[in-house]
Amino acid sequence: MEESTEYEDEVELYGRVRALDKSNKTFRFHYIEGGKEKRVYANLDNMYESLIFNALEEEDDQKVFIRGTGNFENRQLQRIEMIDDFRLLDSRDIQFRLSDLKNLEDGWFENQGIAPSTEKLTKLSELFDLYYTEDEPLPYIYPTLDGNLELEWTINNVELILEIDLSSLIGNLLIIKGDKDSEYSLDLNFPSGWNELNDILKGVC
Amino acid sequence: MKGCTILLRQVVSDWIIDGRLSSQSFRPFKEDTLSTYDGDMISSEEAYLHYTNVLKNKSAGVYGVTCDEVVEQKLQIIEDREPYEEHISINFHDVSKNGRKSKSRKLASYAFERGSLYAP
Numbered sequence: 001m002e003e004s005t006e007y008e009d010e011v012e013l014y015g016r017v018r019a020l021d022k023s024n025k026t027f028r029f030h031y032i033e034g035g036k037e038k039r040v041y042a043n044l045d046n047m048y049e050s051l052i053f054n055a056l057e058e059e060d061d062q063k064v065f066i067r068g069t070g071n072f073e074n075r076q077l078q079r080i081e082m083i084d085d086f087r088l089l090d091s092r093d094i095q096f097r098l099s100d101l102k103n104l105e106d107g108w109f110e111n112q113g114i115a116p117s118t119e120k121l122t123k124l125s126e127l128f129d130l131y132y133t134e135d136e137p138l139p140y141i142y143p144t145l146d147g148n149l150e151l152e153w154t155i156n157n158v159e160l161i162l163e164i165d166l167s168s169l170i171g172n173l174l175i176i177k178g179d180k181d182s183e184y185s186l187d188l189n190f191p192s193g194w195n196e197l198n199d200i201l202k203g204v205c
Numbered sequence: 206m207k208g209c210t211i212l213l214r215q216v217v218s219d220w221i222i223d224g225r226l227s228s229q230s231f232r233p234f235k236e237d238t239l240s241t242y243d244g245d246m247i248s249s250e251e252a253y254l255h256y257t258n259v260l261k262n263k264s265a266g267v268y269g270v271t272c273d274e275v276v277e278q279k280l281q282i283i284e285d286r287e288p289y290e291e292h293i294s295i296n297f298h299d300v301s302k303n304g305r306k307s308k309s310r311k312l313a314s315y316a317f318e319r320g321s322l323y324a325p
């Protein structure tokens with residue numbers, strides 16, 4: 001007997017709501033996987049209906065997070081059957097951005113530019129989730145050509161550039177105030193490094 | 206070139222978030238020089254088409270800084286005109302790693318304030 005390849009599993013997806021079918025009580029959700037845009041239909045959940053409407057109406061490309069149960073066939077997500085969590089995200093949401101960067105491919109800049117390691121991005125996502133203080137301003141997160149990241153903040157005319165080596169999770173923070181700058185080394189493997197980062201950002205705000 | 210001449214720089218989408226440019230957009234990577242187009246000789250759109258169609262690179266848009274803004278950062282402008290006639294280099298030679306970050310951040314901010322000069 002042939003083994004069934006259909007199954008249900010939990011899904012956590014970052015993407016955008018693109019269309020709504022009120023008569024069928026479904027919406028179309030777009031997300032990026034392996035550098036390609038994927039489309040999947042999801043059942044419209046009464047609890048999150050107004051948020052889903054808002055996500056669609058936003059003009060500036062509203063980013064959203066969905067956690068729920070997906071229906072898979074041959075390992076491909078076919079449909080989101082049930083939604084357990086639906087969130088509208090800030091345009092600079094850290095988890096969305098780090099998830100998005102997993103889709104970067106080698107050669108992204110002038111045929112050079114190494115893609116950051118997916119595994120290391122996942123590790124960094126977990127650390128941000130655990131230790132980055134929510135009331136601090138969200139960084140702009142950019143990939144670097146050597147496969148690492150640079151995070152930037154502009155706060156009260158102060159520029160901060162945090163270069164993170166994804167292999168070692170050591171951060172080099174440069175603070176630029178007018179013509180003067182100062183530099184800090186932060187070990188982001190440990191809470192102490194994150195506390196220092198949070199304290200520095202709090203001091204600048 | 207004049208002080209108000211705009212030096213055009215191509216920026217990839219990965220370095221633009223909410224319209225804000227990464228400082229890396231205006232910082233050389235391993236080299237000492239940053240490639241730009243002479244805005245007096247080529248339009249933003251033509252520069253974009255040259256960069257994407259002829260050089261086969263990706264660009265999300267064209268941004269620019271004036272020669273005055275580059276000189277203000279104590280960076281030298283080299284009219285090398287190679288490998289193509291409109292090519293101008295901004296020289297970061299002898300600038301420290303932190304200095305490069307600081308100066309490129311300033312240039313990226315000037316370019317951001319000026320806005321996208323051409324987007325496909």
